Amino acid sequence: MGCKNNKTIISRYLDGLLNEDEKKSIEDHMNACPECRNFYEEIKAVMVMIEAPDQVLPSPYLYSKIRNNIEAMENRPAALKWLRPVLVPILVALTFLIFGIGSTLFFQSLGDRSQPQTQRSGSDLNLQVFNDAPQSSLALAYAQITGVRK
Protein backbone atom coordinates (compact mmCIF):
# COMPACT_ATOMS: atom_id res chain seq x y z
CA MET A 1 0.00 0.00 0.00
CA GLY A 2 1.50 3.33 -1.03
CA CYS A 3 2.20 5.91 1.66
CA LYS A 4 -0.09 8.43 -0.07
CA ASN A 5 -3.02 6.13 0.67
CA ASN A 6 -1.75 5.64 4.21
CA LYS A 7 -1.85 9.37 4.83
CA THR A 8 -5.58 9.36 4.17
CA ILE A 9 -5.92 6.51 6.62
CA ILE A 10 -3.81 8.41 9.16
CA SER A 11 -6.24 11.32 8.83
CA ARG A 12 -9.11 8.98 9.63
CA TYR A 13 -7.09 7.46 12.46
CA LEU A 14 -6.77 10.90 14.01
CA ASP A 15 -10.55 11.25 13.90
CA GLY A 16 -11.09 7.86 15.53
CA LEU A 17 -12.81 6.44 12.48
CA LEU A 18 -10.89 3.17 12.20
CA ASN A 19 -11.91 -0.15 13.65
CA GLU A 20 -9.50 -2.07 15.88
CA ASP A 21 -7.90 -4.03 13.07
CA GLU A 22 -7.40 -0.95 10.94
CA LYS A 23 -5.93 0.95 13.89
CA LYS A 24 -3.46 -1.84 14.60
CA SER A 25 -2.52 -2.01 10.95
CA ILE A 26 -1.79 1.70 10.58
CA GLU A 27 0.03 1.88 13.90
CA ASP A 28 2.26 -1.00 12.84
CA HIS A 29 2.91 0.78 9.57
CA MET A 30 3.79 4.06 11.29
CA ASN A 31 6.21 2.25 13.53
CA ALA A 32 7.97 0.96 10.44
CA CYS A 33 7.64 3.96 8.12
CA PRO A 34 9.40 7.18 9.18
CA GLU A 35 7.61 9.23 6.51
CA CYS A 36 4.15 8.24 7.71
CA ARG A 37 5.15 8.51 11.33
CA ASN A 38 6.45 12.03 10.69
CA PHE A 39 3.23 12.92 8.85
CA TYR A 40 1.19 11.76 11.81
CA GLU A 41 3.35 13.69 14.28
CA GLU A 42 3.15 16.86 12.24
CA ILE A 43 -0.60 16.73 11.85
CA LYS A 44 -1.05 16.02 15.51
CA ALA A 45 1.23 18.90 16.44
CA VAL A 46 -0.57 21.33 14.13
CA MET A 47 -3.96 20.23 15.43
CA VAL A 48 -2.79 20.88 18.98
CA MET A 49 -1.37 24.24 17.94
CA ILE A 50 -4.64 25.44 16.49
CA GLU A 51 -6.66 24.07 19.35
CA ALA A 52 -9.36 26.59 20.05
CA PRO A 53 -9.68 28.21 23.43
CA ASP A 54 -13.04 28.19 25.13
CA GLN A 55 -16.08 29.05 23.10
CA VAL A 56 -16.20 32.70 22.16
CA LEU A 57 -19.24 34.61 23.36
CA PRO A 58 -21.03 37.08 21.12
CA SER A 59 -21.99 40.55 22.24
CA PRO A 60 -24.87 40.65 24.75
CA TYR A 61 -26.58 43.17 22.45
CA LEU A 62 -26.76 40.82 19.51
CA TYR A 63 -30.41 39.94 19.97
CA SER A 64 -31.36 43.62 20.18
CA LYS A 65 -29.62 44.25 16.87
CA ILE A 66 -31.48 41.38 15.26
CA ARG A 67 -34.83 42.60 16.60
CA ASN A 68 -34.09 46.10 15.32
CA ASN A 69 -33.40 44.69 11.86
CA ILE A 70 -36.63 42.69 11.93
CA GLU A 71 -38.66 45.70 13.03
CA ALA A 72 -37.09 47.85 10.32
CA MET A 73 -37.97 45.17 7.79
CA GLU A 74 -41.55 44.93 9.01
CA ASN A 75 -42.04 48.68 9.21
CA ARG A 76 -41.33 49.29 5.56
CA PRO A 77 -43.98 51.58 3.96
CA ALA A 78 -47.23 49.76 3.39
CA ALA A 79 -47.15 50.51 -0.31
CA LEU A 80 -43.86 48.81 -0.69
CA LYS A 81 -44.91 45.87 1.42
CA TRP A 82 -47.89 44.93 -0.73
CA LEU A 83 -45.99 45.70 -3.88
CA ARG A 84 -43.15 43.26 -3.27
CA PRO A 85 -45.06 40.02 -3.81
CA VAL A 86 -46.72 41.27 -6.99
CA LEU A 87 -43.74 43.15 -8.41
CA VAL A 88 -42.18 40.22 -10.22
CA PRO A 89 -45.44 39.01 -11.85
CA ILE A 90 -46.16 42.59 -12.97
CA LEU A 91 -42.72 42.96 -14.49
CA VAL A 92 -43.02 39.62 -16.27
CA ALA A 93 -46.44 40.57 -17.65
CA LEU A 94 -45.13 43.95 -18.82
CA THR A 95 -42.19 42.27 -20.52
CA PHE A 96 -44.47 39.93 -22.44
CA LEU A 97 -46.78 42.80 -23.34
CA ILE A 98 -43.97 44.94 -24.68
CA PHE A 99 -42.50 42.01 -26.55
CA GLY A 100 -45.90 41.11 -27.97
CA ILE A 101 -46.65 44.63 -29.14
CA GLY A 102 -43.20 45.03 -30.59
CA SER A 103 -43.43 41.76 -32.48
CA THR A 104 -46.87 42.63 -33.83
CA LEU A 105 -45.70 45.97 -35.12
CA PHE A 106 -42.59 44.46 -36.62
CA PHE A 107 -44.40 41.73 -38.52
CA GLN A 108 -47.10 44.15 -39.54
CA SER A 109 -44.53 46.40 -41.13
CA LEU A 110 -43.08 43.42 -42.97
CA GLY A 111 -46.53 42.54 -44.18
CA ASP A 112 -47.14 46.06 -45.44
CA ARG A 113 -44.00 45.92 -47.53
CA SER A 114 -44.94 42.63 -49.16
CA GLN A 115 -48.44 43.77 -50.17
CA PRO A 116 -49.02 44.93 -53.75
CA GLN A 117 -48.38 48.62 -54.22
CA THR A 118 -51.60 50.54 -54.43
CA GLN A 119 -52.16 53.89 -56.00
CA ARG A 120 -51.60 56.36 -53.30
CA SER A 121 -51.13 59.99 -53.66
CA GLY A 122 -47.98 61.56 -52.50
CA SER A 123 -49.99 63.72 -50.14
CA ASP A 124 -51.61 60.66 -48.54
CA LEU A 125 -48.19 59.32 -47.74
CA ASN A 126 -46.91 62.77 -46.94
CA LEU A 127 -44.49 62.35 -49.81
CA GLN A 128 -44.96 65.78 -51.25
CA VAL A 129 -41.45 65.48 -52.58
CA PHE A 130 -42.68 63.22 -55.36
CA ASN A 131 -45.36 65.65 -56.41
CA ASP A 132 -42.84 68.39 -56.47
CA ALA A 133 -40.10 66.34 -58.12
CA PRO A 134 -38.61 67.86 -61.32
CA GLN A 135 -39.52 66.17 -64.60
CA SER A 136 -36.25 64.44 -65.18
CA SER A 137 -35.47 63.45 -61.63
CA LEU A 138 -35.04 60.01 -60.21
CA ALA A 139 -37.71 60.79 -57.64
CA LEU A 140 -40.23 61.39 -60.41
CA ALA A 141 -39.20 58.21 -62.16
CA TYR A 142 -39.59 56.27 -58.97
CA ALA A 143 -42.96 57.80 -58.30
CA GLN A 144 -44.15 56.86 -61.78
CA ILE A 145 -42.89 53.30 -61.45
CA THR A 146 -44.43 52.70 -58.10
CA GLY A 147 -47.58 54.63 -58.79
CA VAL A 148 -47.08 56.78 -55.73
CA ARG A 149 -47.78 59.87 -57.69
CA LYS A 150 -51.11 60.31 -59.24
Next chain:
Amino acid sequence: MLDDHDGTDDRELLRRIVQKDEKAFRQLFERYQNRIFNIAYRYTGSFHDAEEITQDVFLKVYKSAHTFRHDSGLGTWLYRITMNTAMNFKRKKRIAAESLDQITEPGQNREEPAAASAQNPEEIYKRKKRQELIRAALDSLPSNQRAAFVLAKYEGMTYLEISKVLSVSVAAVESLIYRARQSLVVKLRPLVNRGELDRKF
Protein backbone atom coordinates in the same frame (compact mmCIF):
# COMPACT_ATOMS: atom_id res chain seq x y z
CA MET B 1 -22.19 17.09 17.54
CA LEU B 2 -25.25 18.71 16.10
CA ASP B 3 -27.77 20.30 18.40
CA ASP B 4 -30.70 18.66 16.77
CA HIS B 5 -33.10 18.85 19.67
CA ASP B 6 -36.20 16.78 19.99
CA GLY B 7 -37.96 16.85 16.63
CA THR B 8 -41.32 17.71 18.14
CA ASP B 9 -39.81 20.56 20.07
CA ASP B 10 -38.17 21.99 16.96
CA ARG B 11 -41.29 21.65 14.87
CA GLU B 12 -43.32 23.46 17.48
CA LEU B 13 -40.71 26.18 17.77
CA LEU B 14 -40.64 26.77 14.03
CA ARG B 15 -44.41 26.66 13.75
CA ARG B 16 -44.62 29.49 16.25
CA ILE B 17 -41.86 31.44 14.54
CA VAL B 18 -43.74 31.22 11.23
CA GLN B 19 -46.62 32.85 13.09
CA LYS B 20 -44.19 35.58 14.21
CA ASP B 21 -44.16 34.48 17.83
CA GLU B 22 -41.40 36.63 19.32
CA LYS B 23 -40.92 34.41 22.34
CA ALA B 24 -40.34 31.36 20.17
CA PHE B 25 -37.86 33.29 18.07
CA ARG B 26 -36.04 34.40 21.21
CA GLN B 27 -35.97 30.82 22.41
CA LEU B 28 -34.43 29.67 19.13
CA PHE B 29 -31.89 32.46 19.35
CA GLU B 30 -30.88 31.54 22.90
CA ARG B 31 -30.56 27.90 21.93
CA TYR B 32 -28.36 28.35 18.88
CA GLN B 33 -26.69 31.75 18.99
CA ASN B 34 -23.41 30.62 20.57
CA ARG B 35 -22.94 27.74 18.19
CA ILE B 36 -23.78 29.79 15.11
CA PHE B 37 -21.61 32.65 16.27
CA ASN B 38 -18.65 30.37 16.96
CA ILE B 39 -18.91 28.65 13.60
CA ALA B 40 -18.87 32.07 11.94
CA TYR B 41 -16.04 33.23 14.15
CA ARG B 42 -13.86 30.19 13.50
CA TYR B 43 -14.54 30.51 9.80
CA THR B 44 -13.84 34.23 9.46
CA GLY B 45 -11.48 34.88 12.35
CA SER B 46 -13.28 38.16 12.98
CA PHE B 47 -15.53 38.91 15.92
CA HIS B 48 -17.26 41.72 14.06
CA ASP B 49 -17.81 39.64 10.93
CA ALA B 50 -19.10 36.76 13.02
CA GLU B 51 -21.68 39.05 14.63
CA GLU B 52 -22.82 40.32 11.23
CA ILE B 53 -23.10 36.80 9.91
CA THR B 54 -25.04 35.69 12.97
CA GLN B 55 -27.48 38.57 12.51
CA ASP B 56 -27.94 37.64 8.86
CA VAL B 57 -28.55 34.02 9.76
CA PHE B 58 -31.29 34.79 12.24
CA LEU B 59 -32.89 37.30 9.90
CA LYS B 60 -32.98 34.62 7.21
CA VAL B 61 -34.48 32.17 9.68
CA TYR B 62 -37.16 34.70 10.63
CA LYS B 63 -38.05 35.35 7.00
CA SER B 64 -37.73 31.76 5.77
CA ALA B 65 -38.91 29.62 8.69
CA HIS B 66 -41.90 28.57 6.58
CA THR B 67 -39.58 27.04 3.97
CA PHE B 68 -37.99 24.50 6.33
CA ARG B 69 -39.10 21.08 5.12
CA HIS B 70 -38.04 19.04 8.18
CA ASP B 71 -36.01 16.73 5.94
CA SER B 72 -33.07 17.35 8.27
CA GLY B 73 -32.72 18.43 11.88
CA LEU B 74 -33.26 22.07 12.72
CA GLY B 75 -29.64 22.39 13.83
CA THR B 76 -28.39 20.99 10.54
CA TRP B 77 -30.54 23.49 8.66
CA LEU B 78 -29.29 26.38 10.78
CA TYR B 79 -25.64 25.41 10.41
CA ARG B 80 -26.10 25.03 6.67
CA ILE B 81 -27.47 28.57 6.49
CA THR B 82 -24.59 29.71 8.70
CA MET B 83 -21.90 28.16 6.50
CA ASN B 84 -23.47 29.48 3.29
CA THR B 85 -23.83 32.95 4.79
CA ALA B 86 -20.27 32.90 6.10
CA MET B 87 -18.84 31.73 2.78
CA ASN B 88 -20.77 34.39 0.83
CA PHE B 89 -19.77 37.04 3.34
CA LYS B 90 -16.10 36.16 3.08
CA ARG B 91 -16.26 36.01 -0.70
CA LYS B 92 -17.90 39.42 -1.00
CA LYS B 93 -15.43 40.90 1.43
CA ARG B 94 -12.50 39.48 -0.52
CA ILE B 95 -13.90 40.81 -3.80
CA ALA B 96 -14.47 44.22 -2.25
CA ALA B 97 -10.98 44.26 -0.79
CA GLU B 98 -9.41 43.20 -4.10
CA SER B 99 -11.33 45.84 -6.03
CA LEU B 100 -10.05 48.49 -3.66
CA ASP B 101 -6.55 47.03 -3.72
CA GLN B 102 -6.70 46.38 -0.03
CA ILE B 103 -4.68 43.50 1.28
CA THR B 104 -5.86 42.10 4.56
CA GLU B 105 -2.88 41.40 6.70
CA PRO B 106 -2.96 38.18 8.60
CA GLY B 107 -4.96 38.76 11.73
CA GLN B 108 -5.88 42.30 10.70
CA ASN B 109 -9.57 41.84 11.44
CA ARG B 110 -9.08 39.53 14.30
CA GLU B 111 -10.15 40.72 17.69
CA GLU B 112 -9.21 39.04 20.88
CA PRO B 113 -12.50 37.81 22.25
CA ALA B 114 -11.39 37.91 25.85
CA ALA B 115 -8.63 39.57 27.79
CA ALA B 116 -5.51 37.46 28.07
CA SER B 117 -4.23 36.57 31.47
CA ALA B 118 -1.28 38.58 32.72
CA GLN B 119 1.80 37.63 30.73
CA ASN B 120 5.00 39.37 29.92
CA PRO B 121 4.99 41.45 26.70
CA GLU B 122 7.29 39.08 24.84
CA GLU B 123 4.98 36.13 25.48
CA ILE B 124 1.99 38.19 24.44
CA TYR B 125 3.78 39.22 21.25
CA LYS B 126 4.84 35.68 20.38
CA ARG B 127 1.35 34.36 21.01
CA LYS B 128 -0.16 37.12 18.85
CA LYS B 129 2.23 36.40 15.97
CA ARG B 130 1.51 32.70 16.19
CA GLN B 131 -2.22 33.34 16.12
CA GLU B 132 -1.77 35.57 13.09
CA LEU B 133 0.09 32.83 11.27
CA ILE B 134 -2.55 30.27 12.20
CA ARG B 135 -5.29 32.65 11.06
CA ALA B 136 -3.49 33.29 7.78
CA ALA B 137 -3.04 29.56 7.22
CA LEU B 138 -6.75 28.95 7.82
CA ASP B 139 -7.71 31.88 5.59
CA SER B 140 -5.59 30.47 2.79
CA LEU B 141 -7.66 27.28 2.66
CA PRO B 142 -10.26 27.05 -0.09
CA SER B 143 -13.69 27.90 1.32
CA ASN B 144 -15.04 24.35 1.23
CA GLN B 145 -11.95 22.91 2.94
CA ARG B 146 -12.06 25.64 5.54
CA ALA B 147 -15.75 25.01 6.18
CA ALA B 148 -15.30 21.26 6.62
CA PHE B 149 -12.24 21.75 8.80
CA VAL B 150 -13.88 24.35 11.04
CA LEU B 151 -16.93 22.18 11.57
CA ALA B 152 -14.82 19.13 12.37
CA LYS B 153 -12.12 20.75 14.44
CA TYR B 154 -13.97 23.45 16.34
CA GLU B 155 -17.52 22.19 16.40
CA GLY B 156 -16.73 18.52 16.85
CA MET B 157 -19.08 17.44 14.10
CA THR B 158 -18.81 13.98 12.59
CA TYR B 159 -18.18 13.51 8.90
CA LEU B 160 -21.82 12.53 8.45
CA GLU B 161 -23.06 15.66 10.19
CA ILE B 162 -20.70 17.83 8.16
CA SER B 163 -21.88 16.16 4.95
CA LYS B 164 -25.46 17.18 5.77
CA VAL B 165 -24.50 20.75 6.59
CA LEU B 166 -22.40 21.20 3.46
CA SER B 167 -24.65 19.07 1.26
CA VAL B 168 -21.78 16.89 0.06
CA SER B 169 -20.98 13.20 0.45
CA VAL B 170 -19.18 11.76 3.46
CA ALA B 171 -16.29 10.80 1.19
CA ALA B 172 -16.06 14.40 0.02
CA VAL B 173 -15.92 15.60 3.63
CA GLU B 174 -13.12 13.15 4.35
CA SER B 175 -11.20 14.39 1.35
CA LEU B 176 -11.74 18.05 2.26
CA ILE B 177 -10.50 17.56 5.80
CA TYR B 178 -7.51 15.55 4.68
CA ARG B 179 -6.48 18.22 2.17
CA ALA B 180 -7.06 20.97 4.72
CA ARG B 181 -4.81 19.23 7.18
CA GLN B 182 -2.12 18.73 4.58
CA SER B 183 -2.18 22.42 3.66
CA LEU B 184 -2.07 23.48 7.29
CA VAL B 185 0.87 21.21 8.02
CA VAL B 186 2.81 22.71 5.14
CA LYS B 187 2.05 26.28 6.20
CA LEU B 188 2.55 25.80 9.92
CA ARG B 189 5.48 23.43 9.77
CA PRO B 190 7.96 26.19 10.74
CA LEU B 191 6.11 26.71 13.99
CA VAL B 192 6.07 23.00 14.69
CA ASN B 193 9.78 22.56 14.01
CA ARG B 194 10.70 25.50 16.22
CA GLY B 195 8.98 23.66 19.07
CA GLU B 196 6.79 26.63 19.85
CA LEU B 197 3.98 24.58 21.20
CA ASP B 198 3.22 22.14 23.89
CA ARG B 199 2.91 18.73 22.35
CA LYS B 200 0.43 16.75 24.34
CA PHE B 201 0.96 13.34 22.78
